Amino acid sequence: MVVAPIQTIGLHKSFGDLHVLKGIDLVVQKGEVVCVIGPSGSGKSTLLRSINLLEWPSEGQVLIDGINIVDPDANLDKIRTRIGMVFQQFNLFPHMTVLGNVMVAQVRVLDRPKEEARQIALNMLERVGLSDKVEQHPSQLSGGQQQRVAIARALAMNPEMMLFDEPTSALDPELVGEVLAVMRDLANEGMTMMVVTHEMAFAREVADRVIFMDDGQIIEQGPPDKVIGNPDSPRTRTFLARVLDPTHIDSATPETADFSIDLSSGQFRLGPTHR
Amino acid sequence: MALSDIRPTVRRRISWGISLGVALILVIAVAWFAVMNWDVLGRQFFNGEVAAKLFPDAITVCLRNTLLYTIICFVIGTFFAMVLALMKMSRGPLRWFAIAFIEVFRGLPAMLTIFAFAFMVPMVFQYRWPIGGIFGGLIGLVCVTAAYNAEVIRSGLEAVPRGQREAARSLGMSIMTTNLIIILPQGLRIVIPPLTNEFVMLLKDTALLFIAGASIGMRELTTFGRDGLTTYSNGTPMIVAGVLYLIVTIPLTYLVGRLEKRMAVKK
Numbered sequence: 343m344v345v346a347p348i349q350t351i352g353l354h355k356s357f358g359d360l361h362v363l364k365g366i367d368l369v370v371q372k373g374e375v376v377c378v379i380g381p382s383g384s385g386k387s388t389l390l391r392s393i394n395l396l397e398w399p400s401e402g403q404v405l406i407d408g409i410n411i412v413d414p415d416a417n418l419d420k421i422r423t424r425i426g427m428v429f430q431q432f433n434l435f436p437h438m439t440v441l442g443n444v445m446v447a448q449v450r451v452l453d454r455p456k457e458e459a460r461q462i463a464l465n466m467l468e469r470v471g472l473s474d475k476v477e478q479h480p481s482q483l484s485g486g487q488q489q490r491v492a493i494a495r496a497l498a499m500n501p502e503m504m505l506f507d508e509p510t511s512a513l514d515p516e517l518v519g520e521v522l523a524v525m526r527d528l529a530n531e532g533m534t535m536m537v538v539t540h541e542m543a544f545a546r547e548v549a550d551r552v553i554f555m556d557d558g559q560i561i562e563q564g565p566p567d568k569v570i571g572n573p574d575s576p577r578t579r580t581f582l583a584r585v586l587d588p589t590h591i592d593s594a595t596p597e598t599a600d601f602s603i604d605l606s607s608g609q610f611r612l613g614p615t616h617r
Numbered sequence: 618m619a620l621s622d623i624r625p626t627v628r629r630r631i632s633w634g635i636s637l638g639v640a641l642i643l644v645i646a647v648a649w650f651a652v653m654n655w656d657v658l659g660r661q662f663f664n665g666e667v668a669a670k671l672f673p674d675a676i677t678v679c680l681r682n683t684l685l686y687t688i689i690c691f692v693i694g695t696f697f698a699m700v701l702a703l704m705k706m707s708r709g710p711l712r713w714f715a716i717a718f719i720e721v722f723r724g725l726p727a728m729l730t731i732f733a734f735a736f737m738v739p740m741v742f743q744y745r746w747p748i749g750g751i752f753g754g755l756i757g758l759v760c761v762t763a764a765y766n767a768e769v770i771r772s773g774l775e776a777v778p779r780g781q782r783e784a785a786r787s788l789g790m791s792i793m794t795t796n797l798i799i800i801l802p803q804g805l806r807i808v809i810p811p812l813t814n815e816f817v818m819l820l821k822d823t824a825l826l827f828i829a830g831a832s833i834g835m836r837e838l839t840t841f842g843r844d845g846l847t848t849y850s851n852g853t854p855m856i857v858a859g860v861l862y863l864i865v866t867i868p869l870t871y872l873v874g875r876l877e878k879r880m881a882v883k884k
Contacts, residue, residue: 394787396787419786419789419790419791420789422786422787422789423788423789425787427784427787429783433778433780433783433784434784435781435784435803437803446788446798447788447789447790450790450794450798451788451794452789492784495788499788
Protein backbone atom coordinates (compact mmCIF):
# COMPACT_ATOMS: atom_id res chain seq x y z
CA MET A 343 0.00 0.00 0.00
CA VAL A 344 1.26 3.45 -0.86
CA VAL A 345 1.37 5.74 2.15
CA ALA A 346 -0.15 9.17 1.62
CA PRO A 347 2.23 12.08 2.31
CA ILE A 348 -0.44 13.97 4.23
CA GLN A 349 -3.33 12.59 6.19
CA THR A 350 -5.40 14.02 9.00
CA ILE A 351 -7.76 12.00 11.15
CA GLY A 352 -10.52 13.63 13.17
CA LEU A 353 -8.65 16.89 13.50
CA HIS A 354 -10.06 19.39 15.96
CA LYS A 355 -8.64 22.73 17.01
CA SER A 356 -9.98 25.21 19.51
CA PHE A 357 -8.66 28.60 20.52
CA GLY A 358 -10.29 29.01 23.90
CA ASP A 359 -14.03 28.86 23.25
CA LEU A 360 -13.58 29.22 19.53
CA HIS A 361 -13.91 25.87 17.79
CA VAL A 362 -11.96 26.43 14.57
CA LEU A 363 -11.58 22.92 13.18
CA LYS A 364 -14.39 20.46 13.70
CA GLY A 365 -13.16 17.05 12.77
CA ILE A 366 -11.19 17.23 9.54
CA ASP A 367 -10.44 13.95 7.74
CA LEU A 368 -8.21 14.53 4.80
CA VAL A 369 -5.84 12.56 2.59
CA VAL A 370 -3.48 14.14 0.10
CA GLN A 371 -1.84 11.71 -2.30
CA LYS A 372 1.67 11.93 -3.63
CA GLY A 373 1.91 14.47 -6.45
CA GLU A 374 -1.55 15.77 -5.80
CA VAL A 375 -2.26 19.50 -5.84
CA VAL A 376 -5.04 20.39 -3.42
CA CYS A 377 -6.44 23.90 -3.21
CA VAL A 378 -8.39 24.83 -0.11
CA ILE A 379 -10.91 27.61 -0.52
CA GLY A 380 -13.47 29.09 1.80
CA PRO A 381 -14.51 32.29 3.55
CA SER A 382 -12.17 33.92 6.05
CA GLY A 383 -12.49 32.36 9.46
CA SER A 384 -13.48 29.04 7.95
CA GLY A 385 -10.38 27.39 9.43
CA LYS A 386 -8.51 26.74 6.20
CA SER A 387 -5.30 28.42 7.34
CA THR A 388 -5.50 26.69 10.70
CA LEU A 389 -5.86 23.37 8.91
CA LEU A 390 -2.76 24.07 6.83
CA ARG A 391 -0.79 25.21 9.86
CA SER A 392 -1.83 22.08 11.74
CA ILE A 393 -0.19 19.90 9.14
CA ASN A 394 3.33 20.92 10.19
CA LEU A 395 2.15 21.57 13.75
CA LEU A 396 2.56 25.32 13.78
CA GLU A 397 -0.82 24.91 15.40
CA TRP A 398 -1.05 22.00 17.79
CA PRO A 399 -4.36 20.18 17.24
CA SER A 400 -6.67 19.90 20.23
CA GLU A 401 -7.68 16.46 19.12
CA GLY A 402 -6.96 14.01 16.31
CA GLN A 403 -3.94 12.91 14.36
CA VAL A 404 -1.72 14.29 11.64
CA LEU A 405 0.11 11.64 9.64
CA ILE A 406 3.06 12.62 7.50
CA ASP A 407 4.19 9.70 5.34
CA GLY A 408 2.17 7.55 7.71
CA ILE A 409 3.93 8.81 10.87
CA ASN A 410 1.73 10.37 13.51
CA ILE A 411 3.55 13.60 14.26
CA VAL A 412 1.25 14.64 17.11
CA ASP A 413 2.99 11.88 19.07
CA PRO A 414 5.35 13.65 21.51
CA ASP A 415 8.10 11.19 20.59
CA ALA A 416 8.00 12.11 16.90
CA ASN A 417 11.08 13.90 15.63
CA LEU A 418 9.18 17.01 14.65
CA ASP A 419 12.16 19.06 13.46
CA LYS A 420 13.19 16.28 11.12
CA ILE A 421 9.69 15.83 9.77
CA ARG A 422 9.31 19.56 9.19
CA THR A 423 12.28 19.51 6.82
CA ARG A 424 10.15 17.35 4.52
CA ILE A 425 7.34 19.90 4.51
CA GLY A 426 8.05 23.21 2.84
CA MET A 427 5.89 26.09 3.94
CA VAL A 428 5.18 29.45 2.33
CA PHE A 429 3.46 32.18 4.34
CA GLN A 430 1.13 35.01 3.46
CA GLN A 431 3.59 37.53 4.90
CA PHE A 432 6.65 35.84 3.33
CA ASN A 433 8.49 35.83 6.68
CA LEU A 434 11.92 36.15 5.13
CA PHE A 435 14.74 36.72 7.62
CA PRO A 436 15.39 40.47 7.30
CA HIS A 437 18.90 40.33 8.77
CA MET A 438 20.18 38.01 6.05
CA THR A 439 20.74 38.43 2.33
CA VAL A 440 18.53 36.61 -0.15
CA LEU A 441 21.24 33.99 -0.52
CA GLY A 442 21.60 33.73 3.26
CA ASN A 443 17.87 33.16 3.59
CA VAL A 444 17.99 30.24 1.20
CA MET A 445 21.20 28.80 2.67
CA VAL A 446 20.71 29.08 6.42
CA ALA A 447 18.45 26.11 7.06
CA GLN A 448 20.38 23.91 4.66
CA VAL A 449 23.55 24.53 6.66
CA ARG A 450 22.04 24.61 10.15
CA VAL A 451 19.46 21.88 9.81
CA LEU A 452 20.61 19.54 7.05
CA ASP A 453 24.33 20.03 7.85
CA ARG A 454 25.16 20.60 4.22
CA PRO A 455 28.63 22.03 3.58
CA LYS A 456 28.48 25.77 2.88
CA GLU A 457 29.63 25.46 -0.73
CA GLU A 458 27.04 22.83 -1.55
CA ALA A 459 24.30 24.84 0.17
CA ARG A 460 25.37 27.86 -1.82
CA GLN A 461 25.14 26.00 -5.11
CA ILE A 462 21.72 24.62 -4.27
CA ALA A 463 20.55 28.06 -3.16
CA LEU A 464 21.77 29.62 -6.41
CA ASN A 465 19.98 26.92 -8.40
CA MET A 466 16.75 27.47 -6.52
CA LEU A 467 16.96 31.23 -6.92
CA GLU A 468 17.53 30.77 -10.63
CA ARG A 469 14.51 28.53 -10.74
CA VAL A 470 12.31 31.29 -9.31
CA GLY A 471 13.98 33.84 -11.58
CA LEU A 472 15.93 35.82 -8.99
CA SER A 473 19.54 35.09 -9.86
CA ASP A 474 20.29 38.80 -10.00
CA LYS A 475 19.07 39.49 -6.46
CA VAL A 476 21.16 37.07 -4.41
CA GLU A 477 23.17 39.70 -2.53
CA GLN A 478 20.20 41.96 -1.77
CA HIS A 479 18.34 42.10 1.50
CA PRO A 480 14.63 41.19 1.59
CA SER A 481 13.58 44.79 2.27
CA GLN A 482 15.04 45.79 -1.11
CA LEU A 483 12.72 43.43 -2.98
CA SER A 484 9.12 43.73 -4.09
CA GLY A 485 6.49 41.58 -2.43
CA GLY A 486 6.38 39.20 -5.38
CA GLN A 487 10.13 38.81 -5.36
CA GLN A 488 10.15 38.23 -1.61
CA GLN A 489 7.55 35.53 -1.94
CA ARG A 490 9.57 33.83 -4.67
CA VAL A 491 12.61 33.89 -2.38
CA ALA A 492 10.46 32.30 0.31
CA ILE A 493 9.51 29.55 -2.13
CA ALA A 494 13.18 29.03 -3.05
CA ARG A 495 14.05 28.90 0.65
CA ALA A 496 11.51 26.12 1.21
CA LEU A 497 12.52 24.24 -1.95
CA ALA A 498 16.20 24.27 -1.01
CA MET A 499 15.40 21.77 1.72
CA ASN A 500 14.23 19.26 -0.93
CA PRO A 501 10.82 18.89 0.68
CA GLU A 502 8.47 16.13 -0.37
CA MET A 503 5.48 18.40 -0.08
CA MET A 504 4.72 22.10 0.03
CA LEU A 505 2.15 24.06 2.01
CA PHE A 506 1.09 27.48 0.76
CA ASP A 507 -0.83 29.70 3.16
CA GLU A 508 -2.51 32.37 1.02
CA PRO A 509 0.77 33.05 -0.76
CA THR A 510 -0.57 35.88 -2.92
CA SER A 511 -2.98 37.59 -0.53
CA ALA A 512 -0.46 40.18 0.66
CA LEU A 513 0.69 41.06 -2.85
CA ASP A 514 -0.19 43.95 -5.06
CA PRO A 515 -2.40 42.62 -7.89
CA GLU A 516 0.24 43.06 -10.58
CA LEU A 517 2.72 40.89 -8.64
CA VAL A 518 0.41 37.93 -8.13
CA GLY A 519 1.11 36.40 -11.53
CA GLU A 520 4.85 35.90 -11.03
CA VAL A 521 4.29 33.95 -7.81
CA LEU A 522 1.51 31.83 -9.26
CA ALA A 523 3.72 31.05 -12.27
CA VAL A 524 6.39 29.61 -9.98
CA MET A 525 3.76 27.57 -8.17
CA ARG A 526 2.31 26.27 -11.42
CA ASP A 527 5.76 25.09 -12.54
CA LEU A 528 6.15 23.34 -9.23
CA ALA A 529 2.81 21.60 -9.62
CA ASN A 530 3.73 20.49 -13.13
CA GLU A 531 6.92 18.95 -11.79
CA GLY A 532 4.82 16.70 -9.62
CA MET A 533 5.22 18.32 -6.21
CA THR A 534 2.64 17.40 -3.61
CA MET A 535 1.00 20.70 -2.76
CA MET A 536 -1.65 22.07 -0.47
CA VAL A 537 -2.62 25.63 -1.25
CA VAL A 538 -4.93 27.86 0.72
CA THR A 539 -5.93 30.48 -1.78
CA HIS A 540 -8.48 32.94 -3.06
CA GLU A 541 -7.18 32.65 -6.61
CA MET A 542 -10.04 30.72 -8.18
CA ALA A 543 -8.57 30.78 -11.67
CA PHE A 544 -5.35 29.31 -10.36
CA ALA A 545 -7.23 26.64 -8.43
CA ARG A 546 -9.20 25.79 -11.51
CA GLU A 547 -6.19 25.47 -13.72
CA VAL A 548 -3.67 23.81 -11.43
CA ALA A 549 -5.52 21.92 -8.72
CA ASP A 550 -6.26 18.22 -8.94
CA ARG A 551 -8.78 18.68 -6.20
CA VAL A 552 -10.50 21.64 -4.61
CA ILE A 553 -11.70 21.58 -1.02
CA PHE A 554 -14.31 24.06 0.12
CA MET A 555 -14.27 24.70 3.84
CA ASP A 556 -16.72 26.60 5.95
CA ASP A 557 -17.16 26.84 9.70
CA GLY A 558 -14.34 24.42 10.47
CA GLN A 559 -15.60 21.64 8.25
CA ILE A 560 -15.00 20.35 4.75
CA ILE A 561 -18.26 21.13 3.00
CA GLU A 562 -17.43 19.92 -0.44
CA GLN A 563 -14.48 18.57 -2.37
CA GLY A 564 -13.72 17.25 -5.81
CA PRO A 565 -12.26 18.18 -9.18
CA PRO A 566 -12.01 21.96 -9.67
CA ASP A 567 -14.46 22.01 -12.55
CA LYS A 568 -17.01 20.44 -10.29
CA VAL A 569 -16.42 22.39 -7.05
CA ILE A 570 -15.78 25.77 -8.63
CA GLY A 571 -17.76 25.28 -11.84
CA ASN A 572 -20.82 23.49 -10.61
CA PRO A 573 -20.87 23.09 -6.83
CA ASP A 574 -23.46 20.98 -5.04
CA SER A 575 -23.59 22.86 -1.78
CA PRO A 576 -25.47 26.16 -1.56
CA ARG A 577 -22.78 27.44 0.81
CA THR A 578 -20.14 26.88 -1.86
CA ARG A 579 -22.32 28.66 -4.39
CA THR A 580 -22.81 31.66 -2.16
CA PHE A 581 -19.10 31.87 -1.40
CA LEU A 582 -18.07 31.59 -5.03
CA ALA A 583 -20.60 34.18 -6.07
CA ARG A 584 -19.07 36.62 -3.62
CA VAL A 585 -15.49 35.88 -4.59
CA LEU A 586 -15.97 35.79 -8.32
CA ASP A 587 -18.28 38.74 -8.66
CA PRO A 588 -17.83 40.88 -5.58
CA THR A 589 -19.35 44.01 -7.07
CA HIS A 590 -22.73 42.30 -7.38
CA ILE A 591 -22.99 40.70 -3.99
CA ASP A 592 -26.70 41.20 -3.78
CA SER A 593 -27.86 40.24 -7.22
CA ALA A 594 -25.31 37.68 -8.30
CA THR A 595 -26.03 33.99 -8.24
CA PRO A 596 -23.50 31.28 -9.01
CA GLU A 597 -25.32 30.51 -12.25
CA THR A 598 -24.71 33.96 -13.63
CA ALA A 599 -21.17 34.40 -12.28
CA ASP A 600 -18.69 34.86 -15.06
CA PHE A 601 -16.33 31.91 -15.25
CA SER A 602 -15.05 32.44 -18.72
CA ILE A 603 -11.45 33.43 -18.53
CA ASP A 604 -8.68 33.04 -21.03
CA LEU A 605 -6.13 30.96 -19.18
CA SER A 606 -3.91 30.62 -22.23
CA SER A 607 -3.10 34.30 -22.01
CA GLY A 608 -1.53 33.71 -18.59
CA GLN A 609 -4.14 35.83 -16.85
CA PHE A 610 -5.03 34.12 -13.62
CA ARG A 611 -7.20 36.59 -11.85
CA LEU A 612 -10.77 36.23 -12.74
CA GLY A 613 -12.98 39.24 -13.18
CA PRO A 614 -12.78 42.04 -10.63
CA THR A 615 -10.53 41.44 -7.64
CA HIS A 616 -12.20 40.37 -4.47
CA ARG A 617 -10.22 42.55 -2.08
CA MET B 618 -13.53 83.57 18.34
CA ALA B 619 -13.73 83.82 22.07
CA LEU B 620 -10.86 81.44 22.62
CA SER B 621 -8.37 83.43 20.56
CA ASP B 622 -9.40 86.55 22.49
CA ILE B 623 -8.58 84.93 25.76
CA ARG B 624 -5.45 83.02 24.92
CA PRO B 625 -2.91 85.81 24.48
CA THR B 626 -3.88 87.42 27.77
CA VAL B 627 -3.53 84.18 29.66
CA ARG B 628 -0.26 83.44 27.98
CA ARG B 629 1.00 86.92 28.72
CA ARG B 630 0.03 86.56 32.34
CA ILE B 631 1.82 83.20 32.57
CA SER B 632 4.98 84.46 30.90
CA TRP B 633 4.89 87.43 33.24
CA GLY B 634 4.82 85.04 36.18
CA ILE B 635 7.69 83.04 34.77
CA SER B 636 9.82 86.13 34.22
CA LEU B 637 9.14 87.26 37.75
CA GLY B 638 10.10 83.84 39.13
CA VAL B 639 13.34 83.72 37.18
CA ALA B 640 14.27 87.21 38.31
CA LEU B 641 13.62 86.26 41.91
CA ILE B 642 15.77 83.16 41.66
CA LEU B 643 18.56 85.20 40.08
CA VAL B 644 18.48 87.69 42.93
CA ILE B 645 18.66 84.88 45.48
CA ALA B 646 21.49 83.21 43.57
CA VAL B 647 23.51 86.41 43.40
CA ALA B 648 23.02 86.93 47.13
CA TRP B 649 24.04 83.35 47.71
CA PHE B 650 27.17 83.67 45.60
CA ALA B 651 28.04 86.80 47.53
CA VAL B 652 27.90 85.09 50.92
CA MET B 653 29.38 81.84 49.61
CA ASN B 654 32.80 80.96 50.95
CA TRP B 655 34.81 80.93 47.73
CA ASP B 656 37.94 80.41 49.64
CA VAL B 657 36.73 77.13 51.15
CA LEU B 658 35.40 75.97 47.82
CA GLY B 659 38.74 76.57 46.16
CA ARG B 660 40.85 75.14 48.96
CA GLN B 661 38.71 72.16 49.91
CA PHE B 662 37.25 71.08 46.59
CA PHE B 663 39.20 72.59 43.73
CA ASN B 664 42.64 72.45 45.21
CA GLY B 665 45.27 72.40 42.45
CA GLU B 666 48.02 71.09 44.71
CA VAL B 667 46.00 68.11 45.86
CA ALA B 668 44.71 67.46 42.37
CA ALA B 669 48.26 67.37 41.00
CA LYS B 670 49.15 64.54 43.37
CA LEU B 671 46.24 62.46 42.13
CA PHE B 672 47.54 62.12 38.63
CA PRO B 673 48.37 60.06 36.71
CA ASP B 674 46.95 57.30 38.95
CA ALA B 675 43.46 58.77 38.74
CA ILE B 676 43.41 57.94 35.06
CA THR B 677 45.91 55.12 34.54
CA VAL B 678 44.66 53.03 37.45
CA CYS B 679 41.28 54.18 38.66
CA LEU B 680 39.49 55.37 35.53
CA ARG B 681 40.95 52.35 33.79
CA ASN B 682 39.56 50.06 36.53
CA THR B 683 36.15 51.73 36.38
CA LEU B 684 35.99 51.09 32.65
CA LEU B 685 37.40 47.59 33.04
CA TYR B 686 34.86 46.64 35.72
CA THR B 687 32.04 48.14 33.67
CA ILE B 688 33.00 46.21 30.56
CA ILE B 689 33.52 42.94 32.45
CA CYS B 690 30.17 43.21 34.22
CA PHE B 691 28.41 44.32 31.06
CA VAL B 692 29.74 41.56 28.84
CA ILE B 693 29.20 38.73 31.33
CA GLY B 694 25.95 40.24 32.63
CA THR B 695 24.50 40.70 29.15
CA PHE B 696 25.40 37.13 28.24
CA PHE B 697 23.45 35.86 31.24
CA ALA B 698 20.72 38.39 30.44
CA MET B 699 20.18 36.73 27.06
CA VAL B 700 19.96 33.34 28.71
CA LEU B 701 17.52 34.69 31.31
CA ALA B 702 15.40 36.42 28.66
CA LEU B 703 15.09 33.21 26.65
CA MET B 704 14.34 31.25 29.82
CA LYS B 705 11.64 33.70 30.81
CA MET B 706 10.03 33.37 27.39
CA SER B 707 10.08 29.58 27.55
CA ARG B 708 7.60 27.34 29.28
CA GLY B 709 8.25 25.17 32.32
CA PRO B 710 10.43 25.45 35.43
CA LEU B 711 13.22 27.43 33.74
CA ARG B 712 10.77 30.27 33.31
CA TRP B 713 10.15 30.43 37.04
CA PHE B 714 13.84 30.40 37.86
CA ALA B 715 14.36 33.33 35.49
CA ILE B 716 11.46 35.28 36.95
CA ALA B 717 12.71 34.73 40.50
CA PHE B 718 16.27 35.74 39.61
CA ILE B 719 15.18 38.88 37.77
CA GLU B 720 12.74 39.99 40.46
CA VAL B 721 15.22 39.52 43.30
CA PHE B 722 18.17 41.30 41.73
CA ARG B 723 16.06 44.09 40.30
CA GLY B 724 14.26 44.51 43.60
CA LEU B 725 17.36 44.73 45.80
CA PRO B 726 19.46 47.88 45.95
CA ALA B 727 22.63 47.15 44.00
CA MET B 728 24.72 48.12 46.99
CA LEU B 729 23.19 45.40 49.17
CA THR B 730 23.78 42.82 46.44
CA ILE B 731 27.41 43.85 46.20
CA PHE B 732 27.72 43.72 49.98
CA ALA B 733 26.18 40.25 50.11
CA PHE B 734 28.54 38.81 47.53
CA ALA B 735 31.60 40.60 48.86
CA PHE B 736 31.20 39.73 52.54
CA MET B 737 28.24 37.49 53.29
CA VAL B 738 29.09 34.73 50.84
CA PRO B 739 32.77 34.40 51.89
CA MET B 740 31.82 34.36 55.57
CA VAL B 741 29.03 31.85 55.23
CA PHE B 742 31.00 29.51 52.97
CA GLN B 743 34.38 30.06 54.64
CA TYR B 744 35.82 31.00 51.28
CA ARG B 745 38.13 33.77 50.18
CA TRP B 746 37.50 35.37 46.82
CA PRO B 747 40.63 35.10 44.65
CA ILE B 748 41.47 38.82 44.46
CA GLY B 749 39.57 40.06 47.49
CA GLY B 750 36.10 41.37 48.24
CA ILE B 751 35.99 43.29 44.98
CA PHE B 752 35.71 39.95 43.17
CA GLY B 753 32.53 39.14 45.04
CA GLY B 754 31.36 42.69 44.45
CA LEU B 755 31.81 42.22 40.72
CA ILE B 756 29.79 39.01 40.82
CA GLY B 757 27.03 40.92 42.56
CA LEU B 758 27.13 43.60 39.90
CA VAL B 759 27.02 40.94 37.16
CA CYS B 760 23.82 39.57 38.73
CA VAL B 761 22.25 43.04 38.86
CA THR B 762 23.24 43.75 35.26
CA ALA B 763 21.92 40.38 34.11
CA ALA B 764 18.56 41.03 35.77
CA TYR B 765 18.13 44.53 34.31
CA ASN B 766 19.37 43.65 30.84
CA ALA B 767 17.25 40.50 30.75
CA GLU B 768 14.11 42.62 30.81
CA VAL B 769 15.48 44.95 28.13
CA ILE B 770 16.45 42.04 25.89
CA ARG B 771 13.15 40.26 26.44
CA SER B 772 11.29 43.32 25.22
CA GLY B 773 13.45 43.21 22.09
CA LEU B 774 12.90 39.52 21.49
CA GLU B 775 9.17 39.95 21.87
CA ALA B 776 9.25 42.71 19.26
CA VAL B 777 10.45 40.23 16.62
CA PRO B 778 7.38 39.27 14.55
CA ARG B 779 5.91 35.85 15.31
CA GLY B 780 6.22 34.84 11.68
CA GLN B 781 10.01 34.76 12.02
CA ARG B 782 9.85 31.98 14.57
CA GLU B 783 7.23 30.15 12.52
CA ALA B 784 9.31 30.37 9.35
CA ALA B 785 12.40 29.10 11.14
CA ARG B 786 10.56 26.24 12.81
CA SER B 787 8.82 25.27 9.58
CA LEU B 788 12.29 24.87 8.04
CA GLY B 789 13.08 22.32 10.72
CA MET B 790 15.20 24.51 12.99
CA SER B 791 15.20 23.54 16.65
CA ILE B 792 14.06 26.01 19.30
CA MET B 793 17.70 26.63 20.21
CA THR B 794 18.84 27.26 16.63
CA THR B 795 15.82 29.48 15.99
CA ASN B 796 16.63 31.59 19.04
CA LEU B 797 20.33 31.86 18.30
CA ILE B 798 20.35 32.69 14.62
CA ILE B 799 16.91 34.12 13.89
CA ILE B 800 15.41 35.72 16.99
CA LEU B 801 18.40 36.99 19.00
CA PRO B 802 20.16 38.82 16.14
CA GLN B 803 16.96 40.69 15.30
CA GLY B 804 15.89 41.29 18.90
CA LEU B 805 19.30 42.56 20.02
CA ARG B 806 19.47 45.00 17.14
CA ILE B 807 16.24 46.56 18.38
CA VAL B 808 17.56 47.03 21.91
CA ILE B 809 21.01 48.46 21.12
CA PRO B 810 20.03 51.99 22.28
CA PRO B 811 18.47 50.93 25.62
CA LEU B 812 21.37 48.53 26.23
CA THR B 813 23.86 51.34 25.68
CA ASN B 814 21.86 53.29 28.20
CA GLU B 815 22.16 50.39 30.65
CA PHE B 816 25.90 50.48 30.03
CA VAL B 817 26.04 54.11 31.21
CA MET B 818 23.97 53.25 34.28
CA LEU B 819 26.29 50.34 35.04
CA LEU B 820 29.33 52.57 34.69
CA LYS B 821 27.92 54.76 37.45
CA ASP B 822 26.89 51.74 39.53
CA THR B 823 30.49 50.51 39.64
CA ALA B 824 30.87 53.36 42.16
CA LEU B 825 29.02 51.12 44.62
CA LEU B 826 31.95 48.71 44.53
CA PHE B 827 33.62 51.04 47.05
CA ILE B 828 31.73 49.13 49.73
CA ALA B 829 33.64 45.97 48.83
CA GLY B 830 36.98 47.65 49.45
CA ALA B 831 39.96 47.23 47.15
CA SER B 832 43.73 47.17 47.22
CA ILE B 833 45.53 50.17 45.71
CA GLY B 834 45.79 48.73 42.22
CA MET B 835 42.18 47.53 42.18
CA ARG B 836 40.49 50.78 43.10
CA GLU B 837 37.89 52.28 40.85
CA LEU B 838 37.13 56.01 40.75
CA THR B 839 34.80 56.32 43.72
CA THR B 840 36.96 54.23 46.05
CA PHE B 841 39.84 56.37 44.87
CA GLY B 842 37.93 59.56 45.61
CA ARG B 843 36.97 58.38 49.09
CA ASP B 844 40.48 57.24 49.91
CA GLY B 845 41.80 60.59 48.72
CA LEU B 846 39.23 62.33 50.88
CA THR B 847 40.65 60.72 54.01
CA THR B 848 44.30 60.86 52.97
CA TYR B 849 44.32 64.58 52.20
CA SER B 850 41.36 65.63 54.36
CA ASN B 851 40.27 67.35 51.19
CA GLY B 852 37.29 67.03 48.84
CA THR B 853 39.27 67.57 45.66
CA PRO B 854 39.73 63.84 44.89
CA MET B 855 35.93 63.44 44.83
CA ILE B 856 35.60 66.35 42.41
CA VAL B 857 38.32 64.86 40.21
CA ALA B 858 36.52 61.51 40.23
CA GLY B 859 33.27 63.25 39.31
CA VAL B 860 34.85 65.08 36.39
CA LEU B 861 36.39 61.84 35.11
CA TYR B 862 32.98 60.14 35.25
CA LEU B 863 31.46 62.97 33.24
CA ILE B 864 34.20 62.79 30.62
CA VAL B 865 33.10 59.23 29.90
CA THR B 866 29.36 59.35 30.50
CA ILE B 867 28.45 62.48 28.54
CA PRO B 868 29.83 61.23 25.20
CA LEU B 869 28.16 57.85 25.83
CA THR B 870 24.81 59.47 26.54
CA TYR B 871 25.23 61.48 23.37
CA LEU B 872 25.90 58.22 21.53
CA VAL B 873 22.65 56.73 22.86
CA GLY B 874 20.76 59.68 21.42
CA ARG B 875 22.44 59.20 18.06
CA LEU B 876 21.67 55.47 18.04
CA GLU B 877 18.03 56.10 18.91
CA LYS B 878 17.70 58.62 16.12
CA ARG B 879 19.25 56.20 13.66
CA MET B 880 16.90 53.41 14.70
CA ALA B 881 13.94 55.76 14.31
CA VAL B 882 15.01 56.62 10.76
CA LYS B 883 15.37 52.94 9.89
CA LYS B 884 11.81 52.25 10.87
